[in-house]
Amino acid sequence: MGGGAICHPMPRTHVLHAPAWILLLSVAVVAVAGPAWADAPAVPLQLQVQLSTKVIEYVQAPPIPSLDRIRIGIVVKTSSAESLRAGAELKAAFDRTDRIAGKPHEQSIVEWSSAPALAEQSRSQHLTVLYFTSGLEAEVGPSAMALAGQPVVTIGAVGSFVSSGAVLGFELVSGHPKMVLNLRQAKKQEIVLRAAVMKLMRIVE
Numbered sequence: 001m002g003g004g005a006i007c008h009p010m011p012r013t014h015v016l017h018a019p020a021w022i023l024l025l026s027v028a029v030v031a032v033a034g035p036a037w038a039d040a041p042a043v044p045l046q047l048q049v050q051l052s053t054k055v056i057e058y059v060q061a062p063p064i065p066s067l068d069r070i071r072i073g074i075v076v077k078t079s080s081a082e083s084l085r086a087g088a089e090l091k092a093a094f095d096r097t098d099r100i101a102g103k104p105h106e107q108s109i110v111e112w113s114s115a116p117a118l119a120e121q122s123r124s125q126h127l128t129v130l131y132f133t134s135g136l137e138a139e140v141g142p143s144a145m146a147l148a149g150q151p152v153v154t155i156g157a158v159g160s161f162v163s164s165g166a167v168l169g170f171e172l173v174s175g176h177p178k179m180v181l182n183l184r185q186a187k188k189q190e191i192v193l194r195a196a197v198m199k200l201m202r203i204v205e
Contacts, residue, residue, distance in 0.1 A: 039134050041157045043170040043177045045086060049093035051179065052129070052155055055168065057101040061192035062128070062151040064101045072107040072129040073122060075136060075143075083135030086157060090131060115142035122152050129153045132161055140164040144185055151190045162204050167191055171202070180204060 041048065056064065064070070072094060076087035087109050094107040110121060110130070122130055130152055132140055140156060144165025147154065156166030162180045167189060169180045181193070181201040 039137050039158045039160065040082075041086070041134060041170070042159055042172045045089045045157065046093050047177060048155075048157060048170055049090060049097065051170065051177065052131075052168075053094075053097055053100045055179065055193075055197075056129070056153070058194045058197045059101075059153065059191070060194060061190060064103065064128075067103060067128065070100050070103050070105040070128045071126055072105060072131060073110040073125065073127045074107060074131045074133065075110045075112055075118065075139075076133050077112050077135045077139070080135030083133045086133040086135075090133065090157070112136060112139055115139070115146035118143055119146035119150060122147065123150060127152050129155060131155045131157065132166055133157050137161065137164065140166055144188075148188045149190065153191055154185070154189070178202060 043051075056070065074087045074090050074094075077083040091107050091109060094105065097105070099105065110118065112118065118130070121127075130143075130147075132143070132154065134157055137158070137160065140154075140161045141164045144154070154165070154167045156162055156164075156169040159169045159171035159180060162169035162182045165182065165185050167182050167186045169182075171178055171180055179201045180203075181198060182204045183198075184205050186193070
């Protein structure tokens with residue numbers, strides 16, 4: 001997946017050639033109150049959606065231009081009120097987005113039941129993205145194993161989900177939002193990002 005990331009302010013030689021959205025994010029500072037739950041997103045969900053839509057523009061594999069539309073599954077845990085709330089917020093944010101990578105898109109809530117069921121649903125619905133909400137820490141790892149060989153971009157709303165097996169996630173570094181890439185899992189799911197954008201991400205092997 002050709003993706004985008006957030007980094008600390010870049011030298012002028014890089015700034016002159018970087019896409020405008022990367023320049024904006026490189027200087028963005030997020031100020032949020034400390035959350036009350038353990039696996040809360042460090043980066044606000046609305047901003048995550050804005051970054052995610054930009055990242056998808058840089059996906060090389062699966063080939064986004066060949067898709068008729070981008071299909072996003074927002075994974076929630078029905079026993080977690082926070083997961084359900086986050087799922088609703090993410091869906092609303094995507095609903096407000098016009099097009100992604102020049103493509104129409106649709107997003108739906110996917111209720112977690114098991115890793116094999118999630119992989120099958122992703123396959124049968126031709127999902128491009130699976131977005132894991134907070135409350136699914138224990139489910140990300142099994143899902144990653146079940147999704148091996150399936151070209152779907154997995155995004156974790158919580159930064160720690162990346163080390164558990166999500167392909168992409170978000171973290172704050174000195175108040176600046178930054179994207180994290182699980183390169184090993186990306187390879188397992190046949191996701192390819194543009195090298196120039198990967199350089200702006202923190203890579204987890």
